[in-house]
Amino acid sequence: MNASVNAADLSQTFPLTPRSMPHVLLSLIRNPLDALPPEVFTEPVVFTKVGGKLRVYLTDPELIYQALVRNSDALGKGEDVRRVLGPALGNGILTSDGAHWKWQRQSVAGAFRHEKLLELQPAMIAAAGRRRDLWLADKNGPIDLCPEMMRTTFDIIVGTMMSGGDGIDVDKVERNITNYLKPTGWKFALGLLGLPEWMPHPGKEKARSAVAFLRATLGAVIAERRRSGEERSDLVSMLLGAADPETGRQMNDEEVIDNLMTFITAGHETTALGLAWTFHLLARHPDCQARLFEEITTVTGGGPLLGEHVARLTYARQVFSEAMRLYPPAPIISRAVVREFTIGAHTIPAGTIIYVPIYAVHRHADLWEEPQLFDPDRFEPETARNRHRYAFMPFGAGPRVCIGNAFAMMEAVAILAVLLQTFRVTGSNEPSPKPVMKVTLRPMHPLTLNLIER
Numbered sequence: 001m002n003a004s005v006n007a008a009d010l011s012q013t014f015p016l017t018p019r020s021m022p023h024v025l026l027s028l029i030r031n032p033l034d035a036l037p038p039e040v041f042t043e044p045v046v047f048t049k050v051g052g053k054l055r056v057y058l059t060d061p062e063l064i065y066q067a068l069v070r071n072s073d074a075l076g077k078g079e080d081v082r083r084v085l086g087p088a089l090g091n092g093i094l095t096s097d098g099a100h101w102k103w104q105r106q107s108v109a110g111a112f113r114h115e116k117l118l119e120l121q122p123a124m125i126a127a128a129g130r131r132r133d134l135w136l137a138d139k140n141g142p143i144d145l146c147p148e149m150m151r152t153t154f155d156i157i158v159g160t161m162m163s164g165g166d167g168i169d170v171d172k173v174e175r176n177i178t179n180y181l182k183p184t185g186w187k188f189a190l191g192l193l194g195l196p197e198w199m200p201h202p203g204k205e206k207a208r209s210a211v212a213f214l215r216a217t218l219g220a221v222i223a224e225r226r227r228s229g230e231e232r233s234d235l236v237s238m239l240l241g242a243a244d245p246e247t248g249r250q251m252n253d254e255e256v257i258d259n260l261m262t263f264i265t266a267g268h269e270t271t272a273l274g275l276a277w278t279f280h281l282l283a284r285h286p287d288c289q290a291r292l293f294e295e296i297t298t299v300t301g302g303g304p305l306l307g308e309h310v311a312r313l314t315y316a317r318q319v320f321s322e323a324m325r326l327y328p329p330a331p332i333i334s335r336a337v338v339r340e341f342t343i344g345a346h347t348i349p350a351g352t353i354i355y356v357p358i359y360a361v362h363r364h365a366d367l368w369e370e371p372q373l374f375d376p377d378r379f380e381p382e383t384a385r386n387r388h389r390y391a392f393m394p395f396g397a398g399p400r401v402c403i404g405n406a407f408a409m410m411e412a413v414a415i416l417a418v419l420l421q422t423f424r425v426t427g428s429n430e431p432s433p434k435p436v437m438k439v440t441l442r443p444m445h446p447l448t449l450n451l452i453e454r
């Protein structure tokens with residue numbers, strides 16, 4: 001079908017998949033993954049009309065490439081992202097568009113260059129070592145993976161990007177991030193109904209005070225840095241020193257907070273959840289765990305993990321990638337079409353919402369053999385080369401691709417290696433808990449593990 005644009009009568013222009021509004025609303029509140037049309041797991045593209053808007057779900061990697069990479073300038077982050085994340089992340093790098101996004105991205109790019117990341121490796125390994133020591137001191141009971149991994153990656157993000165964060169209370173920050181994310185489904189649902197943001201909903205007040213606490217915490221870090229005038233080689237100094245190339249304008253405190261909030265939340269939740277699911281899967285696949293342990297032992301020679309070992313732990317990367325295939329930490333990304341463009345046979349009008357349900361792409365029947373099966377061999381270089389580049393896209397695609405992707409892979413491999421060197425992990429044979437989307441992909445029930453010291 002070569003569709004011509006006719007926003008007034010979408011049903012004649014696009015093969016719309018019928019959707020039940022009550023089902024979509026309820027699912028958005030409970031678990032936005034359930035609001036995905038089931039066809040996204042089998043079809044390359046699904047068109048729906050909900051809330052008076054054309055909503056397009058792309059799962060064909062080529063169409064994803066055409067949208068997110070080739071036509072990125074026709075897309076904005078859109079109202080949903082602003083509504084759900086805006087109160088916490090303001091107009092920072094993740095939530096902004098256009099020139100404002102561009103100069104923020106350029107301002108921090110230096111912190112993520114390969115040579116800079118290599119300098120951060122010892123700090124990542126040391127944080128993993130601190131977690132191992134805590135586990136050694138208290139290895140009797142089962143471990144609740146999500147909070148354990150959150151604390152470890154938080155330790156890393158604050159240590160590497162904020163020079164330690166000057167006494168930030170990790171547990172309190174974690175609790176407040178969870179309180180903020182809990183009612184996000186309500187925000188999606190109210191947005192779909194076109195209702196104003198001030199509408200009350202469960203968890204709203206807790207979320208509001210969580211944001212106030214988080215922003216005040218970071219405000220204090222900035223105030224202290226400005227007061228001391230100290231220049232450090234970290235993200236805080238980079239943001240404070242950044243100047244817009246067009247105007248020379250520097251970021252005010254609110255803008256620096258927007259970005260620190262973004263890096264702290266986007267930069268530790270995601271990797272932590274990816275790792276929690278990875279350990280959960282390894283406990284269920286002792287053969288993969290044994291192979292990974294063998295690799296770690298061979299590469300390190302049985303000694304402590306060093307920075308130079310990390311890049312050589314190729315099976316560890318495969319395992320983490322396969323866990324992120326099944327449980328992508330950012331399971332759905334969305335865009336608003338700001339200028340009409342064509343992908344495949346379809347002209348997509350301005351005002352359309354585009355979803356890339358990474359979760360569904362990674363489990364799509366046309367892209368993966370036995371998609372539900374955990375098999376790290378899918379990421380052997382030869383096998384991976386034969387796949388479309390965007391069949392696997394846990395970090396997104398195009399100019400808005402995750403700026404921290406190499407950072408995340410590095411820390412994940414370091415954490416896996418340090419902890420598995422000392423412990424074998426086992427779990428129960430209960431079915432895996434259902435994944436629930438609260439912006440990121442969390443387990444519905446705690447992921448617990450037993451540790452056996454090697």
Ligand code: HEM
Nearest residue numbers: 093094266267270271329330333395396400402403404408
């Ligand atoms: C396994 C871990 C991670 C996953 C799966 C992940 C996933 C993603 C995805 C899918 C996006 C694109 C969102 C979109 O297109 O709408 C993104 C953006 C972003 N991520 Fe990550 N991320 C991870 C770790 C990190 C880390 C460690 C950092 C920072 C240290 C980070 C910082 C960011 C930032 C700042 C953006 C916005 C980039 C922009 O819009 O220019 N992420 N991430």
